[in-house]
Amino acid sequence: MGIIKRQTIQSSIYSYAGVAVGFLTQGLWFPNLFRGTQVVGLLTLLISLSQVLAQASNLGLNGAGGRYFPLFRNAERQHNGYLLITTLTTLAGFGICVLVLWLARPWVIEFYQKDSALFVEYYYLLIPLTLFTVYFTVFDNYARLLYDPVTGTLLQQFVLRLLILLAGGLYWLGWVTLPQFLGVWLLAFLIPLILMIISVARDEALFFNRTFVSVNADLRRNLMRYAGLTLTSALSTQIVWTIDKVMINSKQGLGDTGIYGTASYFAAVIAIPATALYKVSGTLIAESWKTNDLQNIATIYRKSCLNQLIAGCLVFVGVAANLSNVFRFLPPDYEAGYYVILWLGLGKLIDMATGVNGIILNTSRYYTYDSLFFVVLIFITIAANMLLIPRFGINGAAIGAALATILYNLARTLFVGFAFRMQPFTWRNLVVILLGLVVWWVTIQIPYPSADAPKWRTILDIGWRSALITGLFGGAVIVLKLSSDINQTVEGLRKRFL
Numbered sequence: 086m087g088i089i090k091r092q093t094i095q096s097s098i099y100s101y102a103g104v105a106v107g108f109l110t111q112g113l114w115f116p117n118l119f120r121g122t123q124v125v126g127l128l129t130l131l132i133s134l135s136q137v138l139a140q141a142s143n144l145g146l147n148g149a150g151g152r153y154f155p156l157f158r159n160a161e162r163q164h165n166g167y168l169l170i171t172t173l174t175t176l177a178g179f180g181i182c183v184l185v186l187w188l189a190r191p192w193v194i195e196f197y198q199k200d201s202a203l204f205v206e207y208y209y210l211l212i213p214l215t216l217f218t219v220y221f222t223v224f225d226n227y228a229r230l231l232y233d234p235v236t237g238t239l240l241q242q243f244v245l246r247l248l249i250l251l252a253g254g255l256y257w258l259g260w261v262t263l264p265q266f267l268g269v270w271l272l273a274f275l276i277p278l279i280l281m282i283i284s285v286a287r288d289e290a291l292f293f294n295r296t297f298v299s300v301n302a303d304l305r306r307n308l309m310r311y312a313g314l315t316l317t318s319a320l321s322t323q324i325v326w327t328i329d330k331v332m333i334n335s336k337q338g339l340g341d342t343g344i345y346g347t348a349s350y351f352a353a354v355i356a357i358p359a360t361a362l363y364k365v366s367g368t369l370i371a372e373s374w375k376t377n378d379l380q381n382i383a384t385i386y387r388k389s390c391l392n393q394l395i396a397g398c399l400v401f402v403g404v405a406a407n408l409s410n411v412f413r414f415l416p417p418d419y420e421a422g423y424y425v426i427l428w429l430g431l432g433k434l435i436d437m438a439t440g441v442n443g444i445i446l447n448t449s450r451y452y453t454y455d456s457l458f459f460v461v462l463i464f465i466t467i468a469a470n471m472l473l474i475p476r477f478g479i480n481g482a483a484i485g486a487a488l489a490t491i492l493y494n495l496a497r498t499l500f501v502g503f504a505f506r507m508q509p510f511t512w513r514n515l516v517v518i519l520l521g522l523v524v525w526w527v528t529i530q531i532p533y534p535s536a537d538a539p540k541w542r543t544i545l546d547i548g549w550r551s552a553l554i555t556g557l558f559g560g561a562v563i564v565l566k567l568s569s570d571i572n573q574t575v576e577g578l579r580k581r582f583l
Contacts (some may be wrong), residue, residue: 099235103242104354110250112350113414118257122343122418127203128270129346130334133327135211138186139219140323142178145316146171147226166298168227168291175223183212201339207267217274224281227290236284240277248273315447317456325459325466325489329482332470337478340418345479347415348422352429355400356437370441371448382445383507390440390509391517391568397437398521401430403554406528410547413540421479428483432490439494440509442501451504455497462493513567524558 115125190208197205225237252269255261261269285291330349334342373381405427412420446455466489473481502508528550534542566572 099239099243103244103246106243106250107246107350108354110246110253112347113411114250114253116343116347116415116419118253122340123203124263124343125347126201126334126339126341126343127207129342129349130201130204130330130339131207131210131214133330133346135214135218137320137323137327138182138211138215139222140319141316142182142215142219143171143175143222143316143319144178145312145314145319146174147222147315147319162299166292166295169293169295169298171223171227172220172293175219179216179219182215186211196335201334201342204334204339210267210271213271214274217271217278221274221278221281224278224285228281228285228288231288231290233284233288237281240280240284244280245273245277248276311452314453314456317459325462325486328463328466329470329486332467332474333479333482336474341421341479344419344422345425345482347419348425348479348483349429351404351411351422351426352433354404355397355430355433370444374448379505379507382505383509386440386442386445386501386507387509387511388568388570390438391511391513392570393437393440394434394514394517395562395568395571397434398517399555399558401434402521402525402528402558403551404430406525406550406554407547409533410543410550413536413543424480425483428480428487432483432487435487436490436494438514439498442494442497442509445501445505445507446497449505451500454500458493458496458500461496462489465489465492516565517562517567520558520561524554524561527557528554 111125111128115128116122119125186209193208194205221237221241225241228234228237249270252266252273255269256263256266282291330342330345333345370382370385373379373385408423408426412423443455446452466485469485469488470482473485475481477484531550534546562568563572563575
């Protein structure tokens with residue numbers, strides 16, 4: 086667990102630094118920078134759809150790499166051409182996606198021209214955005230397989246958001262028009278890709294020599310079969326994460342999509358530690374399956390559930406307790422996203438609380454079942470949205486997303502429990518939840534600044550209220566010794582600096 090703890094901490098630091106920049110940019114500044122909610126809705130929809138298209142373009146090889154790269158690993162033979170295979174396969178998949186986008190253009194014009202004209206106008210931005218997104222994931226995944234999950238996290242979570250902030254600054258200064266801003270915004274996605282490639286080259290792992298390509302018939306067959314299944318799973322995941330925004334856009338318009346997208350960004354903050362942990366633990370779990378080290382997998386599973394729950398509860402309580410303050414900095418239209426943040430945040434928290442169950446299942450011999458769960462999840466999400474959005478609007482979409490997340494993680498946790506006899510929960514997990522509820526209740530009893538109070542008082546209130554939450558919750562976790570990893574980290578810092 087040493088490498089997992091160290092790299093997770095490093096990745097989390099970069100991630101939360103990026104969250105700070107992204108929160109100020111996309112959570113607070115952009116809603117005030119662009120008049121109305123249309124432009125924010127456009128950016129939300131473009132990013133969501135590009136992520137689905139990027140997942141489809143990769144044809145499942147990123148997911149398959151976590152399981153089969155140990156069979157390619159050989160630096161002297163340039164890892165048997167793995168990077169070249171992945172790059173060319175992704176190029177073929179991207180070409181198919183471009184064709185689909187071109188064929189779908191007439192339908193998009195007919196369906197979205199009335200309520201989402203801005204999306205129709207900038208529809209083809211999906212092509213370069215998808216290209217930059219998919220190839221960043223290719224090189225980021227490759228670096229992760231070579232035990233470097235930190236560089237990709239730094240570039241994606243911090244550098245990208247800083248560049249988007251700079252793009253917004255150019256628009257705010259009046260130096261660029263909206264179309265020019267979107268061009269600079271696209272450039273913000275290209276630069277991290279270039280830096281990611283340079284990082285791989287610096288580590289002397291940028292291999293494209295086709296003479297080293299070596300994939301025997303059995304490996305090729307298994308790789309293609311597994312890639313097909315992981316494509317189903319990964320594409321299903323992206324569809325689930327995107328379908329709510331697409332359905333809101335089709336039923337409520339681009340404006341509500343902007344409100345929902347901003348709210349979902351607040352909720353995504355909660356899941357940052359999970360993103361870092363998945364990048365680190367996936368490769369190690371795959372290696373453990375290779376040696377059939379079930380004990381190590383069970384240890385990672387148990388600690389991931391507890392530590393992610395602690396991190397998620399801390400951030401969720403912090404977000405929930407400060408929402409009243411935060412909405413004072415947003416235009417009035419965005420107040421409709423108040424409960425969206427809470428529902429989506431709850432879904433993220435539940436996903437974190439169940440740890441790496443998906444990685445365990447996806448890298449095991451039962452990986453086909455994970456694809457099945459994902460497909461079922463799509464139908465549950467679509468059905469929930471069709472039922473709830475007409476009745477509750479964007480709140481209905483958030484409730485549907487949370488419900489689908491609960492059912493999906495329940496199914497995966499039960500399957501891992503029955504198949505591998507791994508049960509990761511202890512009394513500590515329950516104590517963490519109760520502790521979070523108590524800290525939330527205590528902090529909301531303290532009066533908030535009045536509506537006519539100066540903004541600086543609201544900022545101070547957010548600061549000290551967050552510090553109080555961190556002190557109460559974090560202090561209790563340490564005093565009660567709920568997590569050995571956290572206590573060891575604190576003790577190590579104490580010895581180093583005191």
